[in-house]
Amino acid sequence: MRVVLVDDQKLVRQGFRLILAVEPDITVVGEAANGAEAVDVVRETAPDVVLMDVQMPVMDGIAATAKIREFSDVKIVILTTFDRDDYLFAALDAGASGFMLKNADAESLVAGLRQVADGHALLAPEVTRRVIARSSRLGKMATDSRIEQLTAREIEVAKLVARGLSNAEIAAKLVVSEATVKTHVSNCLMKCDLRDRVQLVALAYESGLIRVGETSAD
Structure with a gap:
Protein backbone atom coordinates (compact mmCIF):
# COMPACT_ATOMS: atom_id res chain seq x y z
CA MET A 1 0.00 0.00 0.00
CA HIS A 120 -14.41 -0.60 2.69
CA ALA A 121 -15.98 2.40 4.37
CA LEU A 122 -14.12 3.84 7.35
CA LEU A 123 -16.57 5.64 9.61
CA ALA A 124 -15.69 5.95 13.26
CA PRO A 125 -18.67 5.76 15.65
CA GLU A 126 -18.41 9.50 16.21
CA VAL A 127 -19.04 10.10 12.51
CA THR A 128 -22.05 7.80 12.39
CA ARG A 129 -23.55 9.59 15.39
CA ARG A 130 -23.07 12.93 13.66
CA VAL A 131 -24.83 11.67 10.53
CA ILE A 132 -27.71 10.37 12.65
CA ALA A 133 -27.89 13.62 14.60
CA ARG A 134 -28.13 15.64 11.40
CA SER A 135 -30.94 13.40 10.19
CA SER A 136 -32.76 13.92 13.48
CA ARG A 137 -32.42 17.70 13.20
CA LEU A 138 -33.91 17.55 9.74
CA GLY A 139 -36.82 15.54 11.09
CA LYS A 140 -38.13 12.23 9.79
CA MET A 141 -37.25 12.08 6.15
CA ALA A 142 -39.27 10.40 3.45
CA THR A 143 -37.55 7.55 1.67
CA ASP A 144 -34.95 9.00 -0.67
CA SER A 145 -35.95 8.58 -4.32
CA ARG A 146 -32.58 6.97 -4.99
CA ILE A 147 -33.32 4.25 -2.45
CA GLU A 148 -36.55 3.46 -4.28
CA GLN A 149 -34.51 2.41 -7.32
CA LEU A 150 -32.87 -0.44 -5.41
CA THR A 151 -34.09 -4.02 -5.42
CA ALA A 152 -35.04 -5.73 -2.16
CA ARG A 153 -31.71 -7.56 -2.11
CA GLU A 154 -29.73 -4.38 -2.82
CA ILE A 155 -31.51 -2.64 0.06
CA GLU A 156 -30.64 -5.56 2.31
CA VAL A 157 -26.99 -5.29 1.29
CA ALA A 158 -27.00 -1.49 1.73
CA LYS A 159 -28.30 -1.89 5.28
CA LEU A 160 -25.55 -4.35 6.13
CA VAL A 161 -22.90 -2.06 4.64
CA ALA A 162 -24.26 0.79 6.76
CA ARG A 163 -23.96 -1.39 9.86
CA GLY A 164 -20.27 -1.83 9.16
CA LEU A 165 -20.14 -5.34 7.74
CA SER A 166 -17.46 -6.21 5.20
CA ASN A 167 -18.26 -7.92 1.89
CA ALA A 168 -17.12 -11.25 3.32
CA GLU A 169 -19.34 -10.84 6.39
CA ILE A 170 -22.32 -9.86 4.24
CA ALA A 171 -21.73 -12.87 1.97
CA ALA A 172 -21.70 -15.20 4.97
CA LYS A 173 -24.86 -13.67 6.43
CA LEU A 174 -26.81 -13.81 3.16
CA VAL A 175 -25.30 -17.16 2.10
CA VAL A 176 -24.08 -15.85 -1.24
CA SER A 177 -20.64 -15.44 -2.80
CA GLU A 178 -18.48 -12.43 -2.04
CA ALA A 179 -18.48 -11.62 -5.77
CA THR A 180 -22.28 -11.39 -5.65
CA VAL A 181 -22.08 -8.97 -2.73
CA LYS A 182 -19.57 -6.83 -4.62
CA THR A 183 -21.99 -6.69 -7.54
CA HIS A 184 -24.86 -5.62 -5.27
CA VAL A 185 -22.71 -2.92 -3.65
CA SER A 186 -21.63 -1.64 -7.07
CA ASN A 187 -25.26 -1.52 -8.17
CA CYS A 188 -26.19 0.46 -5.06
CA LEU A 189 -23.46 3.00 -5.72
CA MET A 190 -24.33 3.32 -9.41
CA LYS A 191 -28.10 3.62 -8.95
CA CYS A 192 -27.77 6.11 -6.09
CA ASP A 193 -25.01 8.10 -7.82
CA LEU A 194 -22.60 7.62 -4.91
CA ARG A 195 -18.80 7.63 -4.96
CA ASP A 196 -18.16 4.92 -2.39
CA ARG A 197 -19.35 2.97 0.64
CA VAL A 198 -18.95 5.96 2.94
CA GLN A 199 -21.59 7.87 1.04
CA LEU A 200 -23.80 4.77 1.01
CA VAL A 201 -23.60 4.62 4.81
CA ALA A 202 -24.53 8.30 5.07
CA LEU A 203 -27.46 7.86 2.68
CA ALA A 204 -28.74 4.83 4.59
CA TYR A 205 -28.97 6.84 7.82
CA GLU A 206 -30.18 10.09 6.30
CA SER A 207 -32.94 8.41 4.30
CA GLY A 208 -34.14 6.41 7.28
CA LEU A 209 -33.20 3.12 5.66
CA ILE A 210 -31.75 2.10 9.03
CA ARG A 211 -32.31 3.59 12.46
CA VAL A 212 -30.00 4.23 15.35
CA GLY A 213 -29.82 1.23 17.64
CA GLU A 214 -30.48 -1.33 14.92
CA THR A 215 -28.08 -4.26 14.68
CA SER A 216 -27.24 -6.65 11.88
CA ALA A 217 -29.65 -9.08 13.48
CA ASP A 218 -32.62 -6.70 13.21
Whole structure:
Protein backbone atom coordinates (compact mmCIF):
# COMPACT_ATOMS: atom_id res chain seq x y z
CA MET A 1 0.00 0.00 0.00
CA ARG A 2 1.42 3.38 -1.07
CA VAL A 3 0.51 6.19 1.33
CA VAL A 4 0.86 9.99 1.25
CA LEU A 5 0.80 11.92 4.54
CA VAL A 6 -0.70 15.42 4.57
CA ASP A 7 -0.47 17.58 7.69
CA ASP A 8 0.90 21.06 8.33
CA GLN A 9 2.67 19.84 11.48
CA LYS A 10 5.95 18.11 10.62
CA LEU A 11 6.01 16.30 13.96
CA VAL A 12 2.62 14.73 13.23
CA ARG A 13 3.79 13.54 9.82
CA GLN A 14 6.95 12.09 11.34
CA GLY A 15 4.89 10.27 13.95
CA PHE A 16 2.67 8.68 11.32
CA ARG A 17 5.69 7.79 9.19
CA LEU A 18 7.32 6.01 12.13
CA ILE A 19 4.13 4.05 12.83
CA LEU A 20 3.76 2.95 9.21
CA ALA A 21 7.47 2.23 8.68
CA VAL A 22 7.26 -1.02 10.66
CA GLU A 23 4.48 -2.39 8.45
CA PRO A 24 5.95 -4.56 5.66
CA ASP A 25 3.03 -3.95 3.32
CA ILE A 26 2.86 -0.15 3.70
CA THR A 27 5.20 2.44 2.16
CA VAL A 28 5.02 6.20 2.67
CA VAL A 29 5.71 7.59 -0.80
CA GLY A 30 5.25 11.27 -0.07
CA GLU A 31 4.41 14.05 2.38
CA ALA A 32 2.77 17.45 2.10
CA ALA A 33 2.39 20.37 4.52
CA ASN A 34 -0.77 21.81 2.95
CA GLY A 35 -3.52 20.96 0.50
CA ALA A 36 -1.86 22.56 -2.51
CA GLU A 37 1.28 20.50 -1.95
CA ALA A 38 -0.90 17.41 -1.47
CA VAL A 39 -2.42 17.82 -4.93
CA ASP A 40 1.05 17.96 -6.50
CA VAL A 41 2.39 15.03 -4.46
CA VAL A 42 -0.58 12.83 -5.37
CA ARG A 43 -0.06 13.64 -9.06
CA GLU A 44 3.62 12.71 -8.78
CA THR A 45 3.37 9.57 -6.65
CA ALA A 46 -0.03 8.01 -7.50
CA PRO A 47 -0.62 6.60 -3.98
CA ASP A 48 -3.31 4.15 -2.92
CA VAL A 49 -4.33 6.12 0.18
CA VAL A 50 -3.93 9.72 1.34
CA LEU A 51 -4.07 10.56 5.04
CA MET A 52 -5.41 14.14 4.94
CA ASP A 53 -5.57 16.75 7.70
CA VAL A 54 -8.37 19.34 7.46
CA GLN A 55 -7.10 22.64 8.81
CA MET A 56 -3.99 23.67 6.88
CA PRO A 57 -2.60 26.86 5.32
CA VAL A 58 -2.72 27.69 1.59
CA MET A 59 -5.40 25.05 0.86
CA ASP A 60 -7.37 23.07 3.45
CA GLY A 61 -7.90 19.33 3.33
CA ILE A 62 -11.46 19.52 2.05
CA ALA A 63 -10.55 21.71 -0.92
CA ALA A 64 -7.56 19.46 -1.60
CA THR A 65 -9.78 16.36 -1.49
CA ALA A 66 -12.16 17.86 -4.05
CA LYS A 67 -9.24 18.89 -6.27
CA ILE A 68 -7.62 15.46 -6.11
CA ARG A 69 -10.96 13.84 -6.92
CA GLU A 70 -10.90 15.66 -10.27
CA PHE A 71 -8.05 13.50 -11.53
CA SER A 72 -7.65 10.53 -9.18
CA ASP A 73 -9.65 7.74 -7.55
CA VAL A 74 -7.18 7.50 -4.66
CA LYS A 75 -8.75 6.76 -1.28
CA ILE A 76 -8.62 9.81 0.99
CA VAL A 77 -8.91 9.43 4.76
CA ILE A 78 -9.70 12.66 6.59
CA LEU A 79 -8.01 13.26 9.94
CA THR A 80 -10.42 15.10 12.21
CA THR A 81 -11.45 15.73 15.80
CA PHE A 82 -15.13 15.84 14.77
CA ASP A 83 -15.70 19.16 16.50
CA ARG A 84 -17.19 20.75 13.39
CA ASP A 85 -20.08 19.26 11.47
CA ASP A 86 -19.45 21.49 8.46
CA TYR A 87 -16.02 19.89 8.01
CA LEU A 88 -17.47 16.40 8.27
CA PHE A 89 -20.23 16.80 5.70
CA ALA A 90 -18.15 18.98 3.38
CA ALA A 91 -15.50 16.26 3.35
CA LEU A 92 -18.16 13.65 2.54
CA ASP A 93 -19.38 15.79 -0.36
CA ALA A 94 -15.80 16.33 -1.55
CA GLY A 95 -15.28 12.58 -1.86
CA ALA A 96 -13.53 11.47 1.31
CA SER A 97 -13.30 7.69 1.67
CA GLY A 98 -13.15 7.67 5.46
CA PHE A 99 -12.66 9.55 8.68
CA MET A 100 -10.20 8.89 11.47
CA LEU A 101 -9.66 10.50 14.85
CA LYS A 102 -6.41 12.43 14.91
CA ASN A 103 -5.60 10.88 18.29
CA ALA A 104 -6.20 7.31 17.09
CA ASP A 105 -3.73 4.72 18.33
CA ALA A 106 -1.20 3.09 16.02
CA GLU A 107 -3.17 -0.13 15.66
CA SER A 108 -6.35 1.71 14.66
CA LEU A 109 -4.45 3.84 12.16
CA VAL A 110 -2.93 0.86 10.37
CA ALA A 111 -6.16 -1.14 10.44
CA GLY A 112 -8.10 1.85 9.12
CA LEU A 113 -5.74 2.41 6.21
CA ARG A 114 -5.92 -1.24 5.23
CA GLN A 115 -9.71 -1.15 5.48
CA VAL A 116 -9.96 1.83 3.15
CA ALA A 117 -7.39 0.42 0.72
CA ASP A 118 -9.53 -2.72 0.47
CA GLY A 119 -12.50 -0.62 -0.60
CA HIS A 120 -14.41 -0.60 2.69
CA ALA A 121 -15.98 2.40 4.37
CA LEU A 122 -14.12 3.84 7.35
CA LEU A 123 -16.57 5.64 9.61
CA ALA A 124 -15.69 5.95 13.26
CA PRO A 125 -18.67 5.76 15.65
CA GLU A 126 -18.41 9.50 16.21
CA VAL A 127 -19.04 10.10 12.51
CA THR A 128 -22.05 7.80 12.39
CA ARG A 129 -23.55 9.59 15.39
CA ARG A 130 -23.07 12.93 13.66
CA VAL A 131 -24.83 11.67 10.53
CA ILE A 132 -27.71 10.37 12.65
CA ALA A 133 -27.89 13.62 14.60
CA ARG A 134 -28.13 15.64 11.40
CA SER A 135 -30.94 13.40 10.19
CA SER A 136 -32.76 13.92 13.48
CA ARG A 137 -32.42 17.70 13.20
CA LEU A 138 -33.91 17.55 9.74
CA GLY A 139 -36.82 15.54 11.09
CA LYS A 140 -38.13 12.23 9.79
CA MET A 141 -37.25 12.08 6.15
CA ALA A 142 -39.27 10.40 3.45
CA THR A 143 -37.55 7.55 1.67
CA ASP A 144 -34.95 9.00 -0.67
CA SER A 145 -35.95 8.58 -4.32
CA ARG A 146 -32.58 6.97 -4.99
CA ILE A 147 -33.32 4.25 -2.45
CA GLU A 148 -36.55 3.46 -4.28
CA GLN A 149 -34.51 2.41 -7.32
CA LEU A 150 -32.87 -0.44 -5.41
CA THR A 151 -34.09 -4.02 -5.42
CA ALA A 152 -35.04 -5.73 -2.16
CA ARG A 153 -31.71 -7.56 -2.11
CA GLU A 154 -29.73 -4.38 -2.82
CA ILE A 155 -31.51 -2.64 0.06
CA GLU A 156 -30.64 -5.56 2.31
CA VAL A 157 -26.99 -5.29 1.29
CA ALA A 158 -27.00 -1.49 1.73
CA LYS A 159 -28.30 -1.89 5.28
CA LEU A 160 -25.55 -4.35 6.13
CA VAL A 161 -22.90 -2.06 4.64
CA ALA A 162 -24.26 0.79 6.76
CA ARG A 163 -23.96 -1.39 9.86
CA GLY A 164 -20.27 -1.83 9.16
CA LEU A 165 -20.14 -5.34 7.74
CA SER A 166 -17.46 -6.21 5.20
CA ASN A 167 -18.26 -7.92 1.89
CA ALA A 168 -17.12 -11.25 3.32
CA GLU A 169 -19.34 -10.84 6.39
CA ILE A 170 -22.32 -9.86 4.24
CA ALA A 171 -21.73 -12.87 1.97
CA ALA A 172 -21.70 -15.20 4.97
CA LYS A 173 -24.86 -13.67 6.43
CA LEU A 174 -26.81 -13.81 3.16
CA VAL A 175 -25.30 -17.16 2.10
CA VAL A 176 -24.08 -15.85 -1.24
CA SER A 177 -20.64 -15.44 -2.80
CA GLU A 178 -18.48 -12.43 -2.04
CA ALA A 179 -18.48 -11.62 -5.77
CA THR A 180 -22.28 -11.39 -5.65
CA VAL A 181 -22.08 -8.97 -2.73
CA LYS A 182 -19.57 -6.83 -4.62
CA THR A 183 -21.99 -6.69 -7.54
CA HIS A 184 -24.86 -5.62 -5.27
CA VAL A 185 -22.71 -2.92 -3.65
CA SER A 186 -21.63 -1.64 -7.07
CA ASN A 187 -25.26 -1.52 -8.17
CA CYS A 188 -26.19 0.46 -5.06
CA LEU A 189 -23.46 3.00 -5.72
CA MET A 190 -24.33 3.32 -9.41
CA LYS A 191 -28.10 3.62 -8.95
CA CYS A 192 -27.77 6.11 -6.09
CA ASP A 193 -25.01 8.10 -7.82
CA LEU A 194 -22.60 7.62 -4.91
CA ARG A 195 -18.80 7.63 -4.96
CA ASP A 196 -18.16 4.92 -2.39
CA ARG A 197 -19.35 2.97 0.64
CA VAL A 198 -18.95 5.96 2.94
CA GLN A 199 -21.59 7.87 1.04
CA LEU A 200 -23.80 4.77 1.01
CA VAL A 201 -23.60 4.62 4.81
CA ALA A 202 -24.53 8.30 5.07
CA LEU A 203 -27.46 7.86 2.68
CA ALA A 204 -28.74 4.83 4.59
CA TYR A 205 -28.97 6.84 7.82
CA GLU A 206 -30.18 10.09 6.30
CA SER A 207 -32.94 8.41 4.30
CA GLY A 208 -34.14 6.41 7.28
CA LEU A 209 -33.20 3.12 5.66
CA ILE A 210 -31.75 2.10 9.03
CA ARG A 211 -32.31 3.59 12.46
CA VAL A 212 -30.00 4.23 15.35
CA GLY A 213 -29.82 1.23 17.64
CA GLU A 214 -30.48 -1.33 14.92
CA THR A 215 -28.08 -4.26 14.68
CA SER A 216 -27.24 -6.65 11.88
CA ALA A 217 -29.65 -9.08 13.48
CA ASP A 218 -32.62 -6.70 13.21
